[in-house]
Amino acid sequence: MSTTDLNRIEMGVAFHGVLYAFPVTIALCLGQLIKNVGPISLIGCAYFLFAITMNLFAFAYVFRFRIEANKKTDKRIGLIREIANSLKIIKFYAWEDAYYDNISKRRNEEVSQLGKMQAYISIVIAYGILTPTVASMIVFVCLYGIKGGLKSAANTFSSLAIFQVLSAIVFLLPQAFSTGLTAYVAFKRVQEFLLSEEVDPETLKAIPCENIENSIEVRDCSFEWGEESVADNDEENDSSSTSNEKNSKDKKNKKNDNGNERHEIKIKSSFKGLQNLTFDIKKGEFVIITGPIGSGKSSLLYALSRLMTKTSGELRSTGDLLLNGQPWIQNTTFKNNITFGTAFDKKKYDTVVHACALTGDLEVLESAENTEIGERGVTLSGGQKQRLSLARTCYKEADIYLFDDVLSAVDAHVGKHIMDNCLLKLLNGKTRLLATHQLNLIEHADKIIFLNSDLTYEIGTLDELLTKSLDFKKLMENFADNDFNGKNENNEKKHTKEKIEKISILEKKDTLDVTSIESSFDEKEYELAQKEQEERKKGRIMIKEERAFNSIGLKLYHDYFVYGGGKKFWPVAVSGASFSQILNTFCILFTTVWLSYWSEKRFKHKTDGFYIGIYVLFSFSSMITTFLSSIILFMICLNASKKLHNAAAKNILHVPMSYIDTTPIGTIINRFSKDIDILDNELPMNFIFSLNQGFTIFGILIMAIIYLPWFAIAVPFLIFVFITIIDIYQTTGREVKRLESVQRSFVVNNFQEVMSGLDTISMFKMEEMFVYKNDFTTDKQNEATIVFQGLQAWSTIWIMLLAVCFTIMVCIMCVCGVFSIGAAATGVLLNYIIELSSGLRNLLRETTELENFMNSTERVANYADELKQEGTYKDQATDPGDQWPSHPSIKFDGVCMRYRKNLPLILKNLTFEVQAGEKIGICGKTGCGKSSTVASLFRITEIEQGRIIIDGIDISKLGLYNLRKKISIIPQESILFKTTIRSNLDPFNNYSDDELWETLVNSGAIEADELEKVKKQKFPEDAETAHKFHLYRQVEEDGKNFSLGEKQLLGLSRAVVKKSKVLVLDEATSSVDYETDAKIQRKIKENFGKDTTILTIAHRLKTIIDYDKVLVLDAGEVKEFDKPYTLFKQKDSIFRGLCEKAKIMDSDFENL
Incomplete structure (x- = not known):
């Protein structure tokens, strides 16, 4: 338009x-x-x-x-x-x-x-x-x-x-x-x-609270999102190619495998909304909102921001309110993204940059704060985007701050820095609401809002919720089982554990796993910084239109x-x-x-x-x-x-x-x-x-x-x-x-x-x-x-x-x-x-x-x-056949890679070998080459020297399609397309509905005992009540009708349906809650057996300590490559240092 x-x-x-x-x-x-x-x-x-x-x-x-x-x-x-x-x-x-x-x-x-x-x-x-x-x-x-x-x-x-x-x-x-x-x-x-109907400014105006001590008052409020689409036959197959007569016939008859007519209509969102909420938030309180995936944590923040339709009740708030939701980065300088049109105050700016752990990033960027951030933040990692967005919010004066999972993509050290210096210090005295799945932060909260999967909610202090909410107790129990090990607890974690012990929830002691090793400057940022070095000298990343x-x-x-x-x-x-x-x-x-x-x-x-x-x-x-x-x-x-x-x-x-x-x-x-x-x-x-x-x-x-x-x-x-x-x-x-x-x-x-x-x-x-x-x-x-x-x-x-x-x-x-x-x-x-x-x-x-x-x-x-093109896409002459790789071994032999001829090497003589069926964890400090290793494996970036061999075949000799269709990846953030779930899983129409239903069960998106009931649901008749992961549910643009955890389950489903013998996890669970993380890890073990080679870029180290080997990279070179416990026992090893920072002890290996 x-x-x-x-x-x-x-x-x-x-x-x-x-x-x-x-x-x-x-x-x-x-x-x-x-x-x-x-x-x-x-x-x-x-x-x-x-x-x-x-x-x-x-x-x-x-x-x-x-x-x-x-x-x-x-x-x-x-x-x-x-x-x-x-x-x-x-x-x-x-x-x-x-x-x-x-x-x-x-x-x-x-x-x-x-x-x-x-x-x-x-x-x-x-x-x-x-x-x-x-x-x-x-x-x-x-x-x-x-x-x-x-x-x-x-x-x-x-x-x-x-x-x-x-x-x-x-x-x-x-x-x-x-x-x-x-x-x-x-x-x-x-x-x-x-x-078309516009947002009524009156609906966005805040009505002051009746009690002057309160910042937010919610009285019997219900909220819902707008409408979503249900795809018709054409929409369902928009991302598909009809490769056989059966598919063509299905399309002609406009029926799916269950005989469901495919239409495109507008229905109410499958998320039933937030119902009958009543609570108060006092001025200066720090409130944490938590709950399982899809329970409405983000929706609650949007509702309080008046960006979600209120259908009943009364919502009041006193003072200016700011929501820090999905990171949005402008195509402008680092500084301008933070100041965002407000007057520049050097002292305040420096304070905010430090509080949001961005000082190290500015030191790496050649033009520092004047470096241009590319469109959509292409020069930044997910964690850096979150911190830059957080800095923008903190730089703007407000009375109430709402944060949507702002610490999900940062490591424990950076997260603690932000918690201490930003949320607790810089914003001290302000009303703060943080939606998060990181239960180790709950100790800091003055109040907790726990949202259940059935859309009910509980509110209170940690002691109160442990006493009155069975679901919250179970969640904390799972958290404690996964992340406590009684030896090296810091005070806040110990305090949380003691509270749980008081009500006899746990018998076992564990140590909190702060197992993310990402630092304040992600490897992807480093690689992109190298890639665009010349442009950054001028403070510019994006190429001007020719x-x-x-x-x-x-x-x-x-x-x-x-x-x-x-x-x-x-x-x-x-x-x-x-x-x-x-x-x-x-x-x-x-x-x-x-x-x-x-x-x-x-x-x-x-x-x-x-x-x-x-x-x-x-x-x-x-x-x-x-x-x-x-x-x-x-x-x-x-x-x-x-x-x-x-x-x-x-x-x-x-x-x-x-x-x-x-x-x-x-x-x-x-x-x-x-x-x-x-x-x-x-x-x-x-x-x-x-x-x-x-x-x-x-x-x-x-x-x-x-x-x-x-x-x-x-x-x-x-x-x-x-x-x-x-x-x-x-x-x-x-x-x-x-x-x-x-x-x-x-x-x-x-x-x-x-x-x-x-x-x-x-x-x-x-x-x-x-x-x-x-x-x-x-x-x-x-x-x-x-x-x-x-x-x-x-x-x-x-x-x-x-x-x-x-x-x-x-x-x-x-x-x-x-x-x-x-x-x-x-x-x-x-x-x-x-x-x-x-x-x-x-x-x-x-x-x-x-x-x-x-x-x-x-x-x-x-x-x-x-337009410059990648290498040959399909090469019948070198096609290894459908059975390849039957023996999925991987060998990096002297691999060197750079993004441009005039830029330094990112991978330097990278050499290691993975045997078929081994599970390898890849870790290392910032800029070590983890993401570059994955990029070279998929040939997203071609190597300059050396060989990468899978099952005896040099992948540089293969067509890109012949290579990529045989290996799978679960990325850090799964992107969904505006079509049906079916087409998101199988755009080629290579699989039947029954195979895809089975995939959704195997990935944990649908429980096995409810599959037959879900398959009987028809679209559009049952669209409002149908299962969230029904094959023919329409995915909205950017997957807006799915939470982050739900997107990752669909990302896992994509990998499961391909049945690849090589699987790469690129920090696939870094941004999901502990329960979803555990679920994804469990499903990976169930679906990818001993004949599958797995490479995992670790965000939480505890997820890879039971792997066959750990590959530690530094500056694009292999520094360590051995069994996790063997490396851990070496006191001067890099892996040992990483484990100590993540509070991983001997007992964690003993309990495997």
Whole structure:
């Protein structure tokens, strides 16, 4: 909407003057025709109006097809946006083909509607251009039938000139109606958005608490989210490719395996909401909100922030309130992300940076606080994003702070630093609510809100909840069993344990496991810092959008027509369109010439019927040739647009991740929205009108030379001056237009950024700042647009002056009798020479717009032909077969890897070997190369030296698909796509429903004893009550209707369904609660047996101390590689030091 629709409105406004001028022109011309020819001219005008009416009916069909095409366009662009945001996950799972098929499918649906629309437009163009010719023909034939002959040459050709005036406006009518209807559709969409229900500011205003000692008062409140979608058949298969007949049949019948009809409707969210809440939070209290996954911890914070719909009850709060939810990072400097539009206070800034453990990060960044953070925070790890977002919240003064799991992605040392220096010290005296699954923090809480899985809740102190809540006791018992070991407890953990012991919950003593080894600067940050070293020296990470500076070359036109007509047949297609247009020009010009022959009875022995027959024949021939030329060009352009789009989409799917990380999403979206829209709609019309105007002017000049041979002397001068004007205009206009395209990308980027951070912007009350930023970027774009329009006005004045000079010259030559030409011939010549002015002006406009529109072709062609690609995707010659790896051993042999040639090595002679079926934990300090090892294993980044061998095969010899489909990964944060759960698990439709149901059971998403009940639930009938992990439940954008823990269960399901012999866990449980962590670890052991090799990047060290071996990395080199206990017994080992920091003792190994 922010790109394509607004562009269509802009184009529609540019042509709206034609629609206003049309009735006035008709009235004036009609009056003059009646004066020249008499009332008979009304017959021609009646036909003229009839033809226009028929065109309007035709445009009703065009309008219908445009609406359908817009729907398809929205789906396609939404999918492109999703791919750009989630490409790394797509690469990990080797889903490129599935998503390419999905894009192609949506594009084909869109092109189908566009093809129908353009067929009607071709008819309208042909009929519109012919209408004045047919109207004049009817008038003159009727005049002959009634009066027995034509009037004088003066009356005849002056009337013909009037019809040509009508022809000029009718020539623009198809384009005006087309752009007008398109703009109307776009306007209605924008209008619907602007008139949609807005958030009532009154609902966001805080009502002060009745008790002055309270910060928050909740009285019998219930909250719920909005609606979510249930996918229809098309949506369910959007990410799928039909690889067998069974799937095709299922799609045809629009049934799933259970016979459920697939629809897309709006239902209430599957999360039943928060019900009947009543509690008070006193000023200055520190409240912890905890509970199992999906219990509503985050929802409660959003409810208190008034970002969740309150259905009943009364919510009161005193003072300013801030919510720190999902981390949102701007594409600006480190400092600006923290200050976020507020005044810079050095002392306060330094205090906040220290409290949020960001001091170490600034020391590593070469430009320190002035380093630009890439779009979406691509230069930051998950933990650093959280801390930067936390710093922004703390820098802003407020009375109440709500934090949503802000310590989930940091290690114990950093977490303790933030707890002590930020939450307890910096914000001391403020009301703080922290939603978390880290139960070791509960000791600090003044009050605890425990949310149960059944949506009930308990509130009280730790002692009170241990006494009255059985579910809370069980949760604490599980926590204590997993994380206590009675020897080296610090005071706060010991105090918590003692409280539990007082009520006889536990008999066993354990030690709290603070087993995260991530420091304040994550390895991913280090690697990206190395990767973008040159840009950071200037404080910049994101690469500016490229902008060409040369004119559009013939090669681009050649490549465009090759895309449109094929390598072998494009000359035939282009020649056919050109020849049809030449015939059309000849027919139109000869029709007028023949009228002069008829007027002066050139062939004395021929009857009037002969003249009338030829006149009618050429009149209708011009319509046929116009239609042929239009439809051929439309088909060429639409085919070129389709192939360019698909080639560009395919290349985006296979582009190296470095390009995605350094390219703004708005730039990519701009390619597939505005640029493709120009290729689909504007460029075909422009080609048609450019050819029409070009050949018409050429024909007029030839005619003038035939009648006035001396005029040939002036033609070279005319051409020279015209080309000079074009060159001056296009040289400047080209760069202005390209600059406008780049500035438009800035507008889109800003819009995308704002849309992803609406909640943050709203909570910080920074709407005005972003409105100003939007106005600024829009003004910059408009500056280029206004300059371009000024250039158009300048060129129009000079072209009209040139044409007028030559028109006067021809008139003088005709009047002075330099050549012996008759009155009828003079009428023909003057009739067309007068058109030279508008013709040259239109030709200049059309050819210039053609070059400007070809700039969009150039931009899309850059994606289609020139984007750097990864290695070979599929290689049948080296395909190891379905059974590989049967013996999943892994060997790194002298592996060296860097992100760019001029950057230092990240992995340095990395050498180790993993035997088949071994479970290996990978750990080490920041920047040691853990994530780089995974990246090299999946060939996300290619190694520079050495070999990686899996089951005896060097993976560099394999196609990327052949490699990645055989190994699985569970990433730190599983990304879900906007489709069904089924398509999120199996986008290729390779598995049956029963297999996927079994996968959900094996991963723990669905309990085995409730499977049959869940399978009987139908969509959409049971959508509100269906299981959260029902196969056909629709996943909202970014998986917003699933909690973090639920997403990780689906991530585990993806790995389970692949049944890979090699599994990589990249801190897969770092951001989930202890219960979910234990559940995932248990399910991994159940589903991946001794024949599976597992590599785990450890966040909690206790999860890997029972592994076969531990690999300790440092600075990209192997420092230690042995059994965990063997390394632990070495007092000077790195692993021993890490274990001591995590409070892991001898007894932890003894209890394994």
